[in-house]
Amino acid sequence: MNRPARNLLLLLFGSAVAIATATGTYLNYVRPVMFWFLAASAVVIVVLAVSGMAADIGEARADEDFEDDIGFAGTLTPVAHRPHDDAHGHAHGSGRVGWVLLVPVLLLLFCAPPALDPGAAQRTVVVAATTDESGRAYPPLPPGVAPHIALNDFQNRAVSDTAGTLDRDVSMTAYVTHIDGRPFLARVMIWCCVADARPIDIEVAGTPALPPDGGWVTAVVRLVPGTATRARHYRPIVRLVSDHPVPQPSPPYDS
Structure with a gap:
């Protein structure tokens, strides 16, 4: 050249x-x-x-x-x-x-490639960033009804929070996917770029009427206590209170 x-x-x-x-x-x-x-x-x-x-x-x-x-x-x-x-x-x-x-x-x-979606790697097991089972006290969530929280923060709190900050409804924006026939709310997290991307997901109890796989929702959920265990690979279970479809957020990755 x-x-x-x-x-x-x-x-x-x-x-x-x-x-x-x-x-x-x-x-x-x-x-x-x-x-x-x-x-x-x-x-x-x-x-x-x-x-x-x-x-x-x-x-x-x-x-x-x-x-x-x-x-x-x-x-x-x-x-x-x-x-x-x-x-x-x-x-x-x-x-x-x-x-x-x-x-x-x-x-x-x-023809710029699109953002990664959790469905592309839904079989990957991702451990929360904090898996110290001895736990620590997390700061309180913002005031108000069902404050918005990042999926990664929710998972970390479900695993090791000793202050009980998830004993209330919270809302989150996530991608709908199914793993082994069970519904999950998922999001891809990146620390720097897509080269280190990892999917994070939480299981939704029961058979809720969620949008099909690939759809984005803002969901109000309540943690089922004691479900984010090592045996479950630190994947918490939540009960769905409500949800409504939303377009893909920008940026599309979890913070």
């Missing part, structure tokens, strides 16, 4: 990152905290690509002026191939592997 091609690839890559950041598509792959890092990276990459292209154009014009000067002088000998031409991006040979980088760039520009 010669230098002009590398600069073009850099420009496409920087543009893809900038578009994903501006449109919010980046939330399908990383946490919101990465916004400014991605924005700054996109700017730097685009500036490098444009400056490289400008340098290539300037060198091409200098080459033309050099050849015009030789021709004007009336030389009868052919102009020798100058050794620095290879450094200007006219080298031949290796570098074909670099074109492979064009594939993810085009994918991100024209």
Whole structure:
């Protein structure tokens, strides 16, 4: 791959990152905290690509002026191939592997992959972030009727909270899925990006009239005490109080 091609690839890559950041598509792959890092990276990459292209154009014009000067002088000998031409991006040979980088760039520009969903990994057993069975006292939940809580926080409290903060109705937004025929509310959690994504799920008791698999709901639930045990892989059971369908949240991952 010669230098002009590398600069073009850099420009496409920087543009893809900038578009994903501006449109919010980046939330399908990383946490919101990465916004400014991605924005700054996109700017730097685009500036490098444009400056490289400008340098290539300037060198091409200098080459033309050099050849015009030789021709004007009336030389009868052919102009020798100058050794620095290879450094200007006219080298031949290796570098074909670099074109492979064009594939993810085009994918991100024209058909960005969607966010992960818990159904894609519903057989994976995920232990809560806190599995200290000796427990600890969690801070109280926000006041009000059925305060909203993250699925990961709910699971952690169900496993090891000694303050009884889940002895009340809470609400959560989650993805509906079924595992071995049993209904679950699930969410994917990421610590940094989708490379470390893990599904988290809680079982819903009985046979509630939930939307089909793949649907998102905001559900009001009540923990069934003593169900988030090691034998159950720390998956708590809840009783469904109410639910209503909602669109996929943004960001789609649990906090």
